[in-house]
Amino acid sequence: MGSLPAINLxxxxxxxxxxxxxWESRQIIESVSEADANRVNFVLSDFSAIVSKKxxxxxxxxxxxxxxxxxxxxxxxxxxxxxxxxxxxxxxxGHRFASDQTFGKKEDFSFRLRYRLTGEFxxxxxxxxxxxxxxxxxxxxxxxxxxxxxxxxxxxxxxxxYLFTDKNKLEAGLDYRIDSFVNGTAVSNxxxxxxxxxxx
Amino acid sequence: MQKTSFLIVFFLTASLNCFAQLKYEKESxxxxxxxxxxxxxxxxxxxxxxxxxxxxxxxxxxxxxEAKFDKNEFMYSVEFDSLGNLEDIEILKPWxxxxxxxxxxxxxxxxKQFNKYKIRKVQFQLTGKPKDLxxxxxxxxxxxxxxxxxxxxxxxxxxxNKDISLYxxxxxxxxxxxxxxxxxLRNTDNLEY
Numbered sequence: 419m420g421s422l423p424a425i426n427l428x429x430x431x432x433x434x435x436x437x438x439x440x441w442e443s444r445q446i447i448e449s450v451s452e453a454d455a456n457r458v459n460f461v462l463s464d465f466s467a468i469v470s471k472k473x474x475x476x477x478x479x480x481x482x483x484x485x486x487x488x489x490x491x492x493x494x495x496x497x498x499x500x501x502x503x504x505x506x507x508x509x510x511x512g513h514r515f516a517s518d519q520t521f522g523k524k525e526d527f528s529f530r531l532r533y534r535l536t537g538e539f540x541x542x543x544x545x546x547x548x549x550x551x552x553x554x555x556x557x558x559x560x561x562x563x564x565x566x567x568x569x570x571x572x573x574x575x576x577x578x579x580y581l582f583t584d585k586n587k588l589e590a591g592l593d594y595r596i597d598s599f600v601n602g603t604a605v606s607n608x609x610x611x612x613x614x615x616x617x618x
Numbered sequence: 619m620q621k622t623s624f625l626i627v628f629f630l631t632a633s634l635n636c637f638a639q640l641k642y643e644k645e646s647x648x649x650x651x652x653x654x655x656x657x658x659x660x661x662x663x664x665x666x667x668x669x670x671x672x673x674x675x676x677x678x679x680x681x682x683x684e685a686k687f688d689k690n691e692f693m694y695s696v697e698f699d700s701l702g703n704l705e706d707i708e709i710l711k712p713w714x715x716x717x718x719x720x721x722x723x724x725x726x727x728x729x730k731q732f733n734k735y736k737i738r739k740v741q742f743q744l745t746g747k748p749k750d751l752x753x754x755x756x757x758x759x760x761x762x763x764x765x766x767x768x769x770x771x772x773x774x775x776x777x778x779n780k781d782i783s784l785y786x787x788x789x790x791x792x793x794x795x796x797x798x799x800x801x802x803l804r805n806t807d808n809l810e811y
Contacts (some may be wrong), residue, residue, distance in 0.1 A: 428807045434781070438811050468811065475775050475782050476803070478810065501810040512809030536809050543645035543673060545804070550644070554808070584805045615808045 420446040422593055422611040429618040434472035438482070441465055444609075462488040468497060477502040484518075493522035508544045512536035526564055534558035538579075552579045554589060560597075571597035575611060585617035648672035653683060654702025661685045661696055663752050694755075695741075707744040707751055708771065713737055716770060717761060723793025724770070731798070732776035738784070739773035769796065 424442040431437055442464045468482030479500050486493040499516035514534040521527045538546065539553045546552040556575035562568070577591020593609035650658070653672050661670055666687040673684045682705065685696045693710040713721070728735050744751050746766030754764050770789045775782065788797040 426807060426811055428805075428811075438807065440811060470810070472782070475784060476806070480810075499810075501806075503806045503809050510804075510806070510809060512806065514810060538809060543647060545645070547644045579808070587808060589808065613808070615805075617805055617807060 420444060420607065420609045422609045424611070424613040426613060426615045427618060428616070431469070436470045436472075436478070438468040438470065438480075439466070440468075462486060466495075466497070468499075470499075470501070476504065486522075491522060491524050493520060493525050495520045508540060510538040512538070528562060528564035530560055530562045532558060532560040534573075546579075546581050548581055548583050550581055552581065553577075554579050554591070562597075568600065569597055570600045571595060577611060577613075587615045589613045589615070644676045645673050648674045648683065653685075654698070657683055657685070657696075657698045657702035657704075660698075660704060660748055660752070661687070664689065664694070664696070664755055666694070704748045704751070705745070707755060709742045709744070709755070711740050711742050713740050715742070715760075716740065717791075720770070720789070720791060720793040724772070724789050727789075727793070727795050728774065728776075728787075732774070732778050734777035736775045737772055738775055741771040743769040743771050743788070745769075767791075773801070 422442060422444055424440060427439040429437045429439075444462045444464075464484055464486045466482055466484035468480050470478040470480035472478050477500070480498070482497045484495040484497060486495070495518050497516065497518045499514055501515075502513045504511045504513075512535070514532075514536070516530075516532045516534070518530050518532075519527065520530075534556055535558075536554065536556045539555075540546040541551045541553060543550075554575075554577050556573065556577075558573040558575075560571040560573070562571065573593065573595045575591055575593045577589045579587055579589040581587045590610075590612045593611040594606065595609070596604055596606040598605045650672065652674075666689050668688040670685050670687040673686065675682045675684060681700045683698045683700060683702065685694075685698075687694050695708040695710075697705040697708070699705055716724070728737075742760065744754060744766055750764050750766045754760060754762070754766055760768060768791045770791075772787045772789070774785045774787060776785050784801040784803060786797070786799050786801055787795060789795055
């Protein structure tokens, strides 16, 4: 069990370009894995910047960079993604196809291919209005390649959101992750995720 | 590191958040017993084939009551003022349901406005006396001598000066443009990142 507070800052750069800056921290309170038993209260911080370009009404391509501070180690990650948002009656669906490459002095190079499906459901009326709650569910599938090894991870994140204004929303929920089940014993993690989205 | 980074981001976002603007528009479900009788009776007279959903909408120009339902495969939206007086009826229709002459006039206008466009949604917008509108809707007499006003509301994805946006357009029954406005899409940051 751990917590994942995050702050997302988004800004329009003009001509269909946008900038996303994200800070996310990870604090492990308790882990179900014995190997992680000595990592209680260990903290890491991620800072990422992603520039996206709108390619259609509701789709965009993006590329960015993430830097992770984990103890003494500094880890780097490059990110590429394609996102598509569909609006249906009473629901918004988001598809995100992404790849990332992680590297660092003490880190083996790894490559991931991921797909995330998100559904956003208003709890009142046909769409989420200001000062209203909504339900959001993320389901992500990650393929991780590192040297000669392969791992598959599944994430499920049900959360409750509150829309202060269209430029300011807060989400809190549970982030459940399970991996290592392809080649060994499954390892699962449960996080309390709190994300704040702000558009400048 | 953890504390410092948290404080930097917190103060940065807190200060920027002060400039957030409030756009007041809220829609909520209404129970049938909260709907004015005259509105209820009018919608029943249209003989909806599926369950009617009632909504209360609050916005800066005033409050309104809206009934949404399906009838003969088309989606109907009937709007009333807060006292239950009929304001208009909107019916989702295929593009081909518009009279050919009017369709041609609308297409000519769209070709002038956009480099490229795609019609996403067409709605017939009917205003007039409740009795006349009920007659038009029940018997599908859109092009008849019944006195009422028919307008067409289109949602169009348009390409204009390298910008792709969604537009709402209103045309009269001759295909003359009455209104063109860009639709501000809701922020999708929480679905993309």
